[in-house]
Amino acid sequence: MEKLVEMKNVKKTYNGRVIIEDVDLTFAKGSFTAIVGESGGGKTTLLRMISGLEKVTEGSIEEHGQIVHGLNETTRIMFQNGRLLPWKTVLENVMLGSEKSETKQTLELLNAVGLKQLAQAHPVSLSGGEQQRVALARALISGPELLLLDEPLGALDALTRINMQKLIEKIWQEYHFTAILVTHDVEEAVRLADHVVVVSNHHIRELIDLSDFPRPREMTDKNVQKKTEDILNIILKRQTQ
Ligand SMILES: Nc1ncnc2c1ncn2[C@@H]1O[C@H](COP(=O)(O)OP(=O)(O)OP(=O)(O)O)[C@@H](O)[C@H]1O
Numbered sequence: 461m462e463k464l465v466e467m468k469n470v471k472k473t474y475n476g477r478v479i480i481e482d483v484d485l486t487f488a489k490g491s492f493t494a495i496v497g498e499s500g501g502g503k504t505t506l507l508r509m510i511s512g513l514e515k516v517t518e519g520s521i522e523e524h525g526q527i528v529h530g531l532n533e534t535t536r537i538m539f540q541n542g543r544l545l546p547w548k549t550v551l552e553n554v555m556l557g558s559e560k561s562e563t564k565q566t567l568e569l570l571n572a573v574g575l576k577q578l579a580q581a582h583p584v585s586l587s588g589g590e591q592q593r594v595a596l597a598r599a600l601i602s603g604p605e606l607l608l609l610d611e612p613l614g615a616l617d618a619l620t621r622i623n624m625q626k627l628i629e630k631i632w633q634e635y636h637f638t639a640i641l642v643t644h645d646v647e648e649a650v651r652l653a654d655h656v657v658v659v660s661n662h663h664i665r666e667l668i669d670l671s672d673f674p675r676p677r678e679m680t681d682k683n684v685q686k687k688t689e690d691i692l693n694i695i696l697k698r699q700t701q
Pocket of ligand 1: 498
């Protein structure tokens with residue numbers, strides 16, 4: 461297992477208030493990790509520290525053995541709101557993620573995310589799911605090593621969400637980046653991740669290894685349902701303590 465990111469004894473406080481502490485996590489190259497847990501538990505803060513956008517208060521975060529200082533060239537972030545520029549076309553929005561001009565790979569990527577026919581459309585004419593496809597392509601156009609996903613499917617309806625989960629899994633398998641996903645949706649975490657991090661009470665409460673679960677994972681699969689219930693119980697138990 462080759463390490464990409466390593467968090468050692470990380471603590472974050474805002475104005476003396478502990479948001480998260482005692483974080484020791486390793487993210488292997490090419491792995492898919494989901495971070496779940498109670499609202500306000502520090503999930504986004506964890507992601508922002510990994511991205512370099514937020515400083516750690518104590519401890520360290522290393523990428524390829526180098527301390528993370530600010531946003532890395534090879535890291536991209538995808539948010540709940542695609543943050544597309546309305547006056548630019550789909551293709552132009554995607555190209556914002558790259559300093560190079562359009563290439564054969566650009567069209568391959570548009571094709572892979574199902575946007576080839578919409579390359580000249582503007583964001584206003586796209587559905588929410590299509591807009592997030594553009595945001596995904598823009599995040600991937602430069603070939604990042606690490607993709608941070610901050611609740612990227614949170615605003616989508618249930619069916620679109622499931623289709624987007626399948627797309628993210630397919631793209632992750634094809635493009636071999638390391639993915640870290642923050643989500644409120646435990647089913648989504650179990651469907652996509654090979655490691656699930658449960659955050660609660662300002663700590664990493666549990667690490668669940670799903671790397672042996674075959675893909676694609678369907679919610680009709682009893683083992684997938686059981687894992688989802690187990691994780692939900694860990695979160696709920698904590699909240700009632
Ligand atoms: N810049 C900041 N200054 C002060 N407090 C902050 C700042 N950013 C986040 N917080 C606080 O840190 C706590 C954790 O926030 P964070 O967004 O990381 O949680 P979360 O687990 O992602 O929550 P949610 O699931 O609701 O999105 C919250 O109480 C939030 O108010």
